Amino acid sequence: MNNSTAPTIIVGGGFVGLFTALHLSHRHYSNPVTLIDPQERFVFKPLLYEYLTGEMQDEQVLPRYEELLEGSKVNFVRDKVNSINLEECRVELASGLHYNYRYLVLGVGSTQGYFGTEGAEKNAFSFRTQKDAIRLEEHLRECLQQASQTEDAEERRSLLTFVVTGAGPSGVEMAATLADLLPNWYLKLGGNIRDIRIILVNHGTEILAGDVNAHLRETALNALNSRTIPVELLLGVKVTAVDLDGLQYQAKDKNEVETLSTHTTIWTAGTATNPLIESLTQIADENKDKHGLPLVTPTLQLPDFPEVFAAGDCAVVKEHSFPPVAQIAYQQGAEIARNLIALSQGKELHPVNATMRGTLMKLGINNGVANLFDKIQINGKTGDLIRNGTYLELLPTPVHNFKATTDWLTDEIFHRYHSPKPIATQRKNRTATWIGGTIAAIALIAGAVALWRMTQPSPQPQPTQEQNSLEQ
Template sequence: MRSPAQVDETNDALPIVILGGGFAGLFAALHLRDLHSGPIILIDQTWCFVFKPLLYELLSSEVKLELICPRYDRLLHKSGITFVLGTVAAIDLDQKQVKLNGLTYSYRYLILALGSTTNYLGIPEAKEHALSFRTGYDVFALGQHLRNRLQIATQTEDIEERRALLTVAIVGGGASGVEMAATLADLLPTWYIPLGGNPEDIRIVILQRGSEILKESASDRLRETAQSALKGRTASVEVLLGAEVKAVHPGDVEFERNGQLERLAAATVVWTAGNATHPVIDALLIAPENRDKHNRPLVKPTLQLPEFPEVFAAGDCAIDPLNPQPATAQVAYQQGAAIAHNIKALIAGKSPTHVTVNLRATLMKLGLHQSAVEIFDRYEVKGQLGQVIRLATYLELMPTPARNVNRTEWFTEDILKRIAGG
């Protein structure tokens, strides 16, 4: 393994390779397009960019599919960026090579933006019987599953079976779990009522291991807003605190609470409990002291790997121990743009700069056409206006062939001024 050294500038013709087309990877590519004339390769295992914060709107049909999951060939049309569809098999940091199935790409600079994977925490049968919610495929799989259970519920005469069919268990009380619960509590009744069902029979249960929901992902004020919103949904939402899931079986969830083992009969289990390090990132040959307790690579304030200064990492696949950031879209977007500028600096023979992330707003989906937005930890907007601001914020971020990425801002000054002034 090489010791830290100056970036080798002898291979000027080699491309900048970006692994992962999420917020960090895609926006690093788009900013590099404007800053660098050399070859840029973006590699992702799917054809489409996934706008993860709006997957709830895709499930509920509040926003069209083409806005949530646009194809990379459309987003990168005439950009000069080469898109490669493929799954990364391995990264050889010493040889500066990325290996796909049957393909090898050498790089001048490498950007790691592969994100994370679902962490089932070693819970027996969780992976087999719980549904995740990370991709467009997951959205359609969950929607089909839920509609099927609602239809079966209208045809069964067994009261206990119907109760289980109409119960959704959500494992995890973080932002994803709360947003999922609020969305389903409004959405499922709109699907069930036309089938002749009683929406009051639908039950949404959040199983939270900790003593409160949104412990690390929201302020006290936003947490109170979310708790209030969960109580006012069309279908019932229950929050079971101190509930540590022990196993997921077909038809029920086993958990421990107050020292007692309990079972919740639920035909649907949605897993939002945590993230795991991507297997390719996990396999990187870097020193153990350059990883955190979750095995994520540690990066310098410039977002470079300490041992390999030509390699940058962003989003939730790495962490700066001196300035840890939440795994959100606005963080990944800003980090991707900052990496592009640091690579430009290195190419010009200058030193890269420390990356600063500005957390301007916390955006949370709290039911159909309802959101809460907290801006600069000072202003809170909720309800339908909150949803308008949330959608406008995210959709303004979405790149299109017609929009120059340099004009794209995370939160428009016009919106901020109106809220601050009002």
């Protein structure tokens, strides 16, 4: 195929890939666009905790690609990319199909990293996909069920000890969520919730160290300590092995290895380079970082292959490292689309200047923190509402984010307060207080979301004299 007539191929349907595709479609990109991903559904990873707890449903957190791309000119192919030949501009799929491309966008993200820890990949639970969330929920419920029926005190203690490794944002959010969720589930089985232990294990001596959320450390610590079951911290230790009955760890200043008896180890520590990226041997070593990630130019192109764009967790911008968070990937997708259109029109490409607009963290059921532009920090139930509302409004298409947000708000206002609350929130007169707080929070959500979105690139086409113009 003549590459001048070949399509633009996008590999990976995460934030980078999906938003690149949507922006190209909405801005009337002249070349055919094909998005390839092995999954049926887009995974809104920041809201997987709400999916685990039942606070949100799959339609909100895990919309189908076909739904998100409906009405667009994007061709979606559900398949796995086995290999890419950068020199021949060719993508090979697991099904045996192949595509030649004119331009290629890599947005495959990273995979879970285990630092070579013995047994971790086999025996620990990851939390990155819908399958991970379903598998973890089933396991947690089974542990609680068995614990409620066993007469063996030692076995019960092991079943009710839940360990989260890695005290970055994912680990903190997971530990805080479990510390409210599991007591709620166990109480319904007639168990003593004080038998439950949630332990957050970390190699460093502080939580959120070196992360964009580091300034929220004290807020997070207070939240972990005030959950239904306070979260225990085991810091400054290295996990050396994980098996089905526990994990082994070693303190930095000690020689002996200790064992923590548990049936549940949830691994949130670290990431690894996607195997597809590792297979790109045609990228020169000097154009890779120490982890094997390709270094890209400020316009997010591979130096040796300028027809290839890469962003998100699977690439590093030379001399300008971006944090691996959804809002950065969201902006990068929009800017890749802008530069692809510029290429198609023979115009100059522009550097991608993605910026942080603040941070949002879940710190338990109905509890969170919204830090907007490092100027406004809102904690508690209101912070959680702002976090959820902001994320839902960033979902890929206007129709979907409106439906997801209204469904969620309807549930929050008219249904959720009729359901049993987490133990920590069972207080007198809580219903009236909660409704009042929700109404106030909705007003704050509207303002916070508007402020957030004003500085985010919109996938909607703006009225222009020329449909293909890049000006908004």
